[in-house]
Amino acid sequence: MAAAIRLSRLNLGLTSTNPSVACLIVRDGVVVGSAVTAPGGRPHAETQALAEAGAAARGATAYVTLEPCSHHGKTPPCSEALIAAGIARVVVSVTDPDERVAGRGLAMLRDAGIAVETGVLEEAGREALAAYLNRQTKKQPYVTLKLAVSADGMLGRLGEGQVAITGPVSRGQVHVLRAETDAILIGIGTALADDPELTCRLPGLEARSPVRIVLDPRLELPPASKLAQTAQTVPVIAVTERDRRDDPGFLARQAALEALGVEVLICDPRKLDALLTALATRGISSLLVEGGARTAQSFLDAGLVGRISLFTGPKAIGKDGVASPFVSGRMPDGFSLRHTARYGADVLQEYERDD
Numbered sequence: 480m481a482a483a484i485r486l487s488r489l490n491l492g493l494t495s496t497n498p499s500v501a502c503l504i505v506r507d508g509v510v511v512g513s514a515v516t517a518p519g520g521r522p523h524a525e526t527q528a529l530a531e532a533g534a535a536a537r538g539a540t541a542y543v544t545l546e547p548c549s550h551h552g553k554t555p556p557c558s559e560a561l562i563a564a565g566i567a568r569v570v571v572s573v574t575d576p577d578e579r580v581a582g583r584g585l586a587m588l589r590d591a592g593i594a595v596e597t598g599v600l601e602e603a604g605r606e607a608l609a610a611y612l613n614r615q616t617k618k619q620p621y622v623t624l625k626l627a628v629s630a631d632g633m634l635g636r637l638g639e640g641q642v643a644i645t646g647p648v649s650r651g652q653v654h655v656l657r658a659e660t661d662a663i664l665i666g667i668g669t670a671l672a673d674d675p676e677l678t679c680r681l682p683g684l685e686a687r688s689p690v691r692i693v694l695d696p697r698l699e700l701p702p703a704s705k706l707a708q709t710a711q712t713v714p715v716i717a718v719t720e721r722d723r724r725d726d727p728g729f730l731a732r733q734a735a736l737e738a739l740g741v742e743v744l745i746c747d748p749r750k751l752d753a754l755l756t757a758l759a760t761r762g763i764s765s766l767l768v769e770g771g772a773r774t775a776q777s778f779l780d781a782g783l784v785g786r787i788s789l790f791t792g793p794k795a796i797g798k799d800g801v802a803s804p805f806v807s808g809r810m811p812d813g814f815s816l817r818h819t820a821r822y823g824a825d826v827l828q829e830y831e832r833d834d
């Protein structure tokens with residue numbers, strides 16, 4: 480199951496509204512078929528792994544990270560495919576909260592005489608499926624708040640634009656996070672101060688750059704910014720308060736951004752709860768919030784953060800620093816430390832929300 484969970488991460492951020500699930504078919508201790516949900520969400524992992532296993536699937540064990548589906552959607556149910564292939568035992572990490580499945584997939588397998596075990600490595604399985612599970616149960620994307628802070632908890636230096644706080648290994652890791660995520664979000668303060676591109680620039684993973692979203696109440700994103708200039712290649716959404724007909728320059732700014740391919744979404748950027756619901760209806764299941772300070776604080780205050788990825792660099796910034804919500808290493812209540820890693824001179828601490 481650990482191997483299946485690792486494999487399932489391969490297509491995170493690529494499977495649209497479907498979860499990225501992995502399936503391993505094991506016969507006499509040998510993996511005879513393995514697959515992960517295909518980009519776009521179809522075909523599912525089970526049918527691909529069964530096809531690879533062929534006749535060797537008869538009498539084998541299938542390890543699946545999420546309960547096999549039981550409903551006739553755009554594809555026939557995976558439970559039926561497992562039964563038809565003669566699988567003897569199915570081991571599942573997480574049961575599916577989708578009301579069309581919710582235990583029915585397991586019941587179908589048991590009714591067919593297949594031995595079924597569930598809840599295997601469930602914590603790790605839930606972590607890999609966090610975005611899907613969150614969207615199913617809360618109808619909102621799963622929010623990861625990523626921040627890089629100096630040794631004294633600062634995000635940057637006032638008026639200095641991007642300040643290198645962490646080293647190249649951490650920055651590479653952030654690009655991996657981007658590759659696994661459906662959308663990245665920042666506040667307009669960061670867009671103006673840093674002019675970031677927010678793409679995934681790891682060799683070979685460039686095509687996995689997520690949609691980029693800017694909370695921009697007054698529609699101030701400059702047409703010359705890297706975000707606007709690259710909107711034709713990687714989508715950019717500027718979330719703005721309302722149709723500001725009283726603001727004479729609004730329509731011209733909107734037209735200039737739209738001509739570059741930026742989508743202007745009229746949805747109050749301060750009502751984050753409603754914004755997240757709107758993003759979920761567009762199929763966005765995971766959202767990486769990359770700051771700045773005020774945006775990070777609003778997401779925390781609204782109780783919308785599921786995971787915090789806190790990268791801490793070795794140097795202090797001191798006075799003139801832009802304070803992060805985590806000065807002096809204090810974590811917000813309701814989060815627990817799950818992982819710690821070292822990337823060169825930096826430390827990553829990953830916190831998960833307790834509920």
Ligand SMILES: NC(=O)c1ccc[n+]([C@@H]2O[C@H](COP(=O)([O-])OP(=O)(O)OC[C@H]3O[C@@H](n4cnc5c(N)ncnc54)[C@H](OP(=O)(O)O)[C@@H]3O)[C@@H](O)[C@H]2O)c1
Pocket residue numbers: 625626627628633634635636637638640641642644665666667668669670672673694695696748749750751769770771772773774775777778801
């Ligand atoms: N180290 C890091 O990880 C990191 C990451 C990103 C940025 N930064 C640094 O952070 C600094 C920028 O931080 P910041 O706090 O000034 O900017 P910010 O959070 O990026 O943006 C704040 C702006 O967004 C608007 N906004 C719209 N909806 C919002 C909402 N729901 N919550 C909060 N703001 C919302 C605010 O509008 P109003 O003005 O109307 O409130 C404000 O103009 C820069 O120095 C940048 O270099 C560091």
